[in-house]
Amino acid sequence: MAKALDGVRILDFTHVQSGPTCTQLLAWFGADVIKVERAGAGDITREQLRDIPDVDSLYFTMLNHNKRSVTIDTKNPEGKQVLEALIQKCDVLVENFAPGALDRMGFTWERIQELNPRMIVASVKGFGPGPYEDCKVYENVAQCAGGAASTTGFDDGPPVVTGAQIGDSGTGLHLALGIVTALYQRTHSGRGQRVLAAMQDGVLNLCRVKLRDQQRLDRTGVMKEYPQYPNGKFGEAVPRSGNASGGGQPGWILKCKGWETDPNAYIYFITQAPVWAKICNVIGKEEWATDPDYATASARLPRLKDIFAEIERWTMTKTKFEAMQILNKYDIPCGPILSMKEIAEEPSLRKTGTIVEVDHPMRGKYLTVGNPIKLSDSPTEVKRSPLLGEHTDEVMAELGYSPEQISALRTAGAI
Ligand SMILES: CC(C)(COP(=O)(O)OP(=O)(O)OC[C@H]1O[C@@H](n2cnc3c(N)ncnc32)[C@H](O)[C@@H]1OP(=O)(O)O)[C@@H](O)C(=O)NCCC(=O)NCCS
Secondary structure: OOOOOOOOEEEEEOOOOHHHHHHHHHHHOOOEEEEEEOOOOOOHHHHOOOOOOOOOOHHHHOOOOOEEEEEOOOOOHHHHHHHHHHHHHOOEEEEOOOOOHHHHOOOOHHHHHHHOOOOEEEEEEOOOOOOOOOOOOOHHHHHHHOOOHHHOOOOOOOOOOOOOOOOOHHHHHHHHHHHHHHHHHHHHHOOOOEEEEEHHHHHHHHOHHHHHHHHHHHHHOOOOOOOHHHHOOOOOOOOOOOOOOOOOOOEEEEEOOOOOOOOOOEEEEEOOHHHHHHHHHHHOOHHHHOOOOOOOHHHHHHHHHHHHHHHHHHHOOOOHHHHHHHHHHOOOOEEEOOOHHHHHOOHHHHHHOOEEEEEEOOOEEEEEEOOOOOOOOOOOOOOOOOOOOOOHHHHHHHOOOOHHHHHHHHHOOOO
């Protein structure tokens, strides 16, 4: 079956996580993604956190599916010429080098435009223009600078970073949207353009509701759905709100049967207002449904701590899956805290292709997260990541180089 991005060629100059996340998505949607790597070494993640000696790490294989790999020394004059040929042939150049690295290589926006005015140049950087624009940035730096860390964790503890890679993978997602949007605009403008996704901006976009809360706090000095109300003090900035859901529907993480030995025997429980009477019935507190201290959402706000303690007395008598089953019968919103082990073993995720088993010639079978975005007319087939330089000759031939020329470039160290 045809793929959504059939015919789109991506010159993939990305490494580590943020950029590769983006180009992997584009490859899953059908783009021909040609990953340019440094000969001999390649993307640094090939060798990071290895679980099998001398074999591409899971870090690399899980972020570079469906791509082709070519090795080019872009600082070698002849290597630069090969890169120029690629720029002329491709639609999009994606990079996430440190600020200025592409310019230092000699590939400024102006030069790229000379070579190919239709080229879209898409970059991940740590920061947009401003005081930090020259800084190198990794995931947790972005989480901190984008507002996530200051608003994550418990009020009596330090800022906390989250396991979700919102700085790297989150920004890669933002960049992918920018690229397909620029490709669409090019269909009528005929021109390429630059696309920038700064990691700080991407994280902040995902923390939008916290900037909402900052302004509510500035205006009123209090936010009633936060656990600080009415027990603690609010300061000048949005506080860390623990496991509060933060929306209009208070929620918390509660212990379930087995919590003493299983660190993930917990459930997220939401006391959604329309199902309050059902919650009261399930936990055996029928009188709360009509008691004026508990019957309305606003009456419950100052009592949330005690309410969740009472609900927890009930959840502790059930496993998280039993609780889930009972609560779902009554449309009470809740979610089990699933461990990575449970997710890896979940049959329904395998069925939908969200978790996929892939075979790799050097490491054998491994699990990966497949394409989380499902298109009905462009199904994703997850193919293993390329070995370093696996497709150099193939891509060089497509660029019009003869076997003799390829051999000479190899001798010169250009490829
Ligand atoms: C991630 C990051 C911190 C890594 O820094 P780093 O390991 O020092 O890598 P850099 O991007 O600085 O360097 C790449 C260097 O390799 C060179 N290089 C890359 N590919 C090359 C190739 N095929 N041939 C020759 N040289 C190559 C670059 O030209 C650059 O050299 P220069 O510093 O002399 O200009 C940095 O790239 C960065 O801040 N990127 C933007 C933000 C980002 O994406 N961060 C998240 C990562 S998940």
